Amino acid sequence: MSVECFVTGGTGFIGQHLVALLSAQGHTVRVLMRRPERLAALREHVASLGGNAAQVFAVSGDLQRDNLGLSHVDRAVLRGARIVFHLGAHFAWGLSLQQSRAVNVEGSRQVALLAAEQNSRLVLIGGYMLKNHQHLRNIGIDPRRPELTNWPAVYRKVGGYEASKLEAHFATLQVMAAQGGEITVVHPATVCGHSRTGHILEGQPLMELIRNLVQGKLAAVPGTPEHWLPLVSVDYLVELVAACAFDPAMVGQELLALDDQTPNLRELLAQAAHPLGVKAPKHHMPLRLMKLLLSVRPIARLLNTNVEALDFIQTTRFDTAAVEQFAGRHGIAKPDIREALRHTATFVNAHCLGKDIQ
Ligand SMILES: NC(=O)c1ccc[n+]([C@@H]2O[C@H](COP(=O)([O-])OP(=O)(O)OC[C@H]3O[C@@H](n4cnc5c(N)ncnc54)[C@H](OP(=O)(O)O)[C@@H]3O)[C@@H](O)[C@H]2O)c1
Known part of the structure; x- marks a missing residue:
């Protein structure tokens, strides 16, 4: 209808x-x-x-x-x-x-x-x-x-x-x-790009994160191993x-x-870096310290990161039973988020960064 x-x-x-x-x-x-x-x-x-x-x-x-x-x-x-x-x-x-x-x-x-x-x-x-x-x-x-x-x-x-x-x-x-x-x-x-094509638009927070990763502006992983960006x-x-x-x-x-299979932030960055052949940061930097650094405008500009974005990186875990049940009831299959992430990184590389990557 x-x-x-x-x-x-x-x-x-x-x-x-x-x-x-x-x-x-x-x-x-x-x-x-x-x-x-x-x-x-x-x-x-x-x-x-x-x-x-x-x-x-x-x-x-x-x-x-x-x-x-x-x-x-x-x-x-x-x-x-x-x-x-x-x-x-x-x-x-x-x-x-x-x-x-x-x-x-x-x-x-x-x-x-x-x-x-x-x-x-x-x-x-x-x-x-x-x-x-x-x-x-x-x-x-x-x-x-x-x-x-x-x-x-x-x-x-x-x-x-x-x-x-x-x-x-x-x-x-x-x-x-x-x-x-x-x-x-x-x-x-x-929101991550399309699970099969990786399609994402300029200006999306995840796209900016991948751009920073590729351009070497992410020297450390914000937060601790418990932190994630759902x-x-x-x-x-x-x-x-x-x-x-x-x-x-x-x-x-x-x-x-929300996909509760989203890896922690360090692993998320590693997944995105892998298909692009770039290095992901391994060491963590406490969020408080990072926020302090980013409150200095030239540093925020240099790192292309705004302190407001850090609020979305959390340790809280969420109960996703309701969405799993709803999806099941409607026959909606949940794609593999790691694969979606890798496709998104590849899409960003091909369509949003051009020659920025060596
Ligand atoms: N993307 C995420 O990660 C995420 C996560 C959680 C929630 N959300 C929410 O999901 C919704 C869609 O997000 P998105 O990422 O698709 O946003 P987006 O790509 O930034 O698109 C924003 C849309 O809002 C329109 N818009 C902005 N100002 C407007 C105005 N004054 N009058 C009419 N339209 C206006 C834009 O139209 P123009 O083409 O004219 O600019 C565009 O269509 C938003 O409510 C956002 O807060 C997004």
Whole structure:
């Protein structure tokens, strides 16, 4: 059955893969685009990822604008959307509270209002930090009483991107509860390239890590042997997201999309380095010391690393039984994350770094 879908962030990394999957499944996909003139390019990307480009349409708009900047005509067309997938976000390190809030928090509220008003199911893409309750408490958020949070203090502690994603999550839940709308949330770990092709886009955190590895900017492994950067491959993730959207049992549920087979950070770097013939660092550097070094701007620039990125490297382990069961119920096979990682490194080498590697 073909269903009308509205996707924000459909031009981004996860979004392109999701649009490809939904359109390949026969759904009509309308993508919020700040630059709708790039629809032809998006359709090309979608087709190259296995999607059906003819099922993909642009809706001109911007998460930062009132009512998403939608025209009356587009607003009317979107009323036919049964599912609204909200992936759009301003992802960058060093964002101010104002910059990140405007897109990530206010934009999410606008998307939630639209979905609730027209009785569409909202599928929100959050982030796995929202499932680390100890971390939330450490930075001043009680997940059971988020309304008590001193948000400006959280922004100062963890930076604009992470803080705004956390605030957006609670703000969106609040809008949907107040409006009586249906919501499902998927919290991805850091996203790895496609498990078979390695496809990943410029600007992704894992891509930057591989670039630093290749360019010799990673002299040491951040943290200890217990530290890891939990991953999920993009193809597995979008299959989970699409399945969630059509599963009535997932209304009001949150799913953590994280591969617990992700190796620790040292092994992750070794896996990525192997197909490229570069050396991975073997020795560890305490995170506290690394954060101190990175607080010196020229060092951060030289190492092409932002202190905000280090928060995503953790020792916490997560319970992934729910996602394993969900995937099993929907017949979604989990790819081998080490293989996905090696393919991603090879893809980055071939498409993103060019001649940087000897
Ligand atoms: N990648 C990860 O490792 C990861 C992990 C956990 C959670 N997530 C979450 O997953 C979602 C998608 O991530 P991604 O990695 O695919 O992001 P991405 O590649 O950076 O793409 C971001 C998307 O948001 C859109 N966008 C940004 N500002 C906008 C605005 N003002 N109005 C409308 N659209 C706007 C971009 O559109 P343009 O093409 O116009 O720039 C793009 O389509 C985000 O919510 C992110 O926080 C990502």
